[in-house]
Amino acid sequence: MESSCNAETLCHIITPVGMLGYGFDESLTKQALGSLKESPAPTALVLDSGSTDGGPLKLATGSMTAPRSAYERDFAKLLSLSHEFHVPVIISSAGGDGSDAHVDEFLDIIEEIVRDVRNKPYKFKVLAIYSSVPKAKVLEHLAAGEVEGCGSSVPPLTSADVERAGPIVAQMGHEPFLDAMIAQPDFDIIIGGRAYDPSPYIAYCAYQARQGFSLPLKALSTQQLGGFAFMGKIMECGALCSTPKSSSAMAKIYLDGTFDIVPLSMGSICTPTSVAAHTMYEKTRPDILPGPGGKLDLNSSQYEQLPDNRSVRVRGAKYISARELNLPYTVKLEGAKTVGYRTLIMGGIRDPILIGQIDSFLTRVKEFVKQQHSSLTEEWEVDFHVYGANGIMGAHEPGESSYRPREIFLVGEALASSQKLATSIASSARIACVHGPYPGQRGTSGNFAMGQGGKLEIEMGPCAEFCIYHLIPLKPGEEGASPILDGHDQDPAGTKGVAPLFSWKVVEFGSMEPWATESRLPEATASSSRREMRPLPTAHVGLNLSNPSKLQEIAPVIRSKNSGPYEITLDVLFSDETIYSLVKSSNLLTSATIARLYHLKDDEVIYCGFYDQAKAFKATILRKRKGQVRPSGGFMETDVHGSQQYAGLLELELSGDIRTSIRKIFSSNRERESTL
Template sequence: MAQGLIDEASRGSHSDELSTDEGTLEPLCHILTPIGMLGYGFDESLIYKALQDLATNETPTALILDSGSTDGGPLKLATGSMTAPRVAYIRDLRKLLALSHEFKVPVIISSAGGDGTNEHVDEVLAIVQEIIEEEPKTNYKFKAVGIYSGVTKVKVLKALAADEVTGCGVSVPALTTQDVEDATVVVAQMGPEPFMDVMGAETYDIIIGGRAYDPSPYIAFCADLATKKFGLPFESLKPTQLGGFAFMGKIMECGALCSIPKSASSKATIYCDGTFDIVPLSPNSYCSPVSVAAHTLYEKTRPDILPGPGGSLHLDASKYEQLADGRSVRVTGAIFKLSRQNRLPYTVKLEAAKIIGYRTLLMGGFRDPILIKGIDSFLERAKAYVKQQHKESPGTWELDWHVYGVDGIMGSLEPGDPSYQPREVFLVGEALASSQELATSVASCARIACVHGPYPGQRGTGGNFAMGVGGKLEVEMGPCAEFCIYHLMPLEIGAEHAQEIRGVDTASTDGGHTPIFSWRRMVMSSCAKTPTYGPLATQIPEAIAMSDFNGVRDVQKAPKLPPCYLNLADPRTLCDVASVVRSKNSGPYEITLDVLFSQKRIYNLMQTSNILTPSAIAKLYKLREDEIIYCGFYDQAMAFKATIPRKRLGKAISGGSFMEADVHGSQQYAGLLGLDLSQEVRRVILGWS
């Protein structure tokens, strides 16, 4: 989250709205998240110091982190690849095992491997076993549990035949039998129940979970402690308790993305009533009420209601308080409404992807201003040449262009002056075909057309195309994937839980059995009889672990605020008055746009102006107004949000599919930056000075 421009006014903007009596709060647990994604790497010394600070505290503590996302596109699900290289998982897991062993805290990981398939749960467990066997002197012994979230196609087809499956969002196309049959594997996002089933039945040191709703392991750890403490079933916990657990998990699963400047590691202290405090572990970052509130907008369709397995998180009454250390924020007011208590079904989101062909890329650049002036017609002629050369080829194929320097990222949504002519253009040609051989043939033919194709006014006849990036003329990309299932399926009562499997078979249950999730236990240990090493001896020398952090974590003042780049002296566009303007995918089928303001009076002015409206967003993104999925202001974060369908050339498209060039959706905000302010808004702002 780009929070660097939120100014001093935002840091205490909500501090007077909350009066929580410190003496009435009873800690339930502490949770540390080293990084928002397993495999991305983290500073273990920060975690070590935080655990050391908590060592004399009897409040339960856990290391919890996520490992999955659809952000990277559909290829993981379609091909069985993992988000990070295997060596990256080994590196991070080695650190986590050392921390868990030293401080006797559990490690809970969800969505193993990135997609959370059964195979990747087993793969991550295998990595854990390898680490233990490679380090016999550690005297490791861990009780490990794997939780599996694979769902059979039989189960999905049965629900589809009963007309029970719906798209997860209005942009998701209706599910077909062919979609299910084409899927390579299907997973369901677990709620907290399978994790709680394990926690209630088994003592554990490590839990490796399959595909899960990102906050699920956080909710489960808190709810398990709360149900045992109060002697209540999960469903009898108060909505404010479950709301606090879920909201904390929603924030923490991203690490310390809600801090200023954004950082990796975070700590939450959760209280019995659902109140929680959050603080980044980096001594150079801090949280503010607005930075934490703003995280409710991040990659979500709307900021006030966040649906998940078994219910929805409601944040319209959430409140945020800056604590005395200047770095922590206390949060209250979140409510989680259980679906079944509101006579609605418990639903889980199904995810799957399919292979739609094979891709080959060609890359290179144009520098001739004469060619660039007529580049659209030149590339159309190149397509025609490829079509003529492949009219007898067996199989199917497609070809299209990413023209970077003109409209390579936003395509037809590019807001710039259409008459603009860049000095140079980088071209990526993307060929999709029914075989890799055919895709490469199409790409090669397209490259030849780019090199030798004629154009009006041509002077340079030696060749048009600067090519050979990385020494390759064509780059074979292998299978091309596309999401084919991103849908909600209702569950019968009890099906949201997990049952223990006692054999080696980790296949998901068949279509007629409940619950749909399963888990198995194992004990992993080294055979060494020598004493354990000292605290992370091979990774964090004691001198570093202690000296670099003495006194730093006790600093009461937050780091110096970054400079503010707002232009209030002569404001003309939205970029001049908004501290953050960003875009992000909200699942594979939606793009969400966030505009954050750092001054209350500017936010109030923008609310009453006619600048950020559904009609303005529709015009900017070439949509009908009724196609906008969500549009509105969110007071807690002093923010505006709009969510739109992901499209290309007017047609719906999913992230990571053929010719989709911004899988994160993080570069779709550019048009908002230049949105003109009205003369009235300008006059008001200028009048303030």
């Protein structure tokens, strides 16, 4: 990356992939590390491993986002890179949920790799940081009235929610990572529990400011911390900010908080618009991003294309500390509970006579199931996803209710207090779907094309639901981490008598460890790696500026994503400044428009506005199912990521004035080009 920044270079950070366990091309990272060998500025590999994107099952049952074999594969690559180039590896939110058990499981994976006979030279000092919160502490805050939902859509917390939850984790800020780094400056690897996504990035930058420039955390300005936090917020997704999006990214961070960012894939580039647009991704709003102990203010952020035409320089972000505003330092708690057991049935329906009356038919199916289980006292539920009609968007579907597809795919869900009962419910529903009569029926041998995967009923195990997504305040000193010595936490706050909420320990692997005689872990070689998915062409497909009629014809990006478990956010990005200004000054995209399209009440649109830096519009709405506010991933979930909910905007009709204005702009540009 070419640079004319006047500030001194602080460090470099490489993120090989936006989610550990998803696989990455280590040759790209190796090439980037090789290019930095002569740089005096330190370098680290930093990766996020967690999210609520995949739903609540991890927290409720102890499962992980990716299978253990996927983490073994990625760790084998990372440890090889760390050993070869002598760079630290920092990972947050182990296993997806960041529970203590998954921090320890990541330690086990590292130990197995180091003990492999092929890795005899390996020697690593690992710092493990834990983020679990005792239920007693949560109940204490609850009794004191100090717990509030993380957002207006989150229901109040109850003591029953706390008691029924599995492990409860708190999203760490940068302080626990920084405390551990300062105490053990010769660390090689850090495995962190649940953390705010930018936290390890902020911590590494703050650590290098302390080590290389004698600037302690308290001496860093709002611009410096703002730059570190904004860089982390972008980098934790890998090179998702590039166009076309790709997996791996590198940032060069300067002492004043300015940073440059570039994708490692040569088939992708960063542009000011693509980087600015990432501020909107999976956020409730694009300008103010809250986090542990403060907020990131992006209202003055600036984006500059660098001479290589692949890198973008970013400056102007500010980090506003809550305590500077006389507000408490808060952390977000996350927890989930098991609400029963689930069994599925799946199959297709092709008969147009039945498709034309599918709603009334499924009502009779439910009545049959109820009649067959009328003697039961246990609670149970059964419901259906009708794919091909409104299976994904449900009540938010903007299409005509009279629409009938040629075929539908039916997924029935049964939820009950035991797996046995859930399967009984599902079996009765399947039988009714297969053999239930309906007016005008011609095919009397069966209504339901079933047997996908060779099973008639598919037992899914526990069904989980988020029950804790709440903020608690911390006392000064609680936001850090204390070392675990001889099995006991030690309080470095000492004089204040306030024990940090988080803790960390040192684990050393290699050198004196006996090596395994057989190898069962994957080799970290370029030949065995799964190459990253190749970027697609950058041309905007489907735009029609000569005679547009719908929103999808003038906006190259229309997307949706969950913003936490209780919200879905919608983004519309424009590539042309004039068209963006035209839409912004019109009444095309408003809170009322979003409410109408998605069948919401006005107060169920949480945020609505334009963001000039990205030439974009954003709206955030409540996540609802069957007319009720529901968190992601529970019973009858249809889109846990929320990534298909944008479809309601694609067909939005443009007004006559907008159409005419765009046609004039397009014609004028075409005439100008023809005269050149």
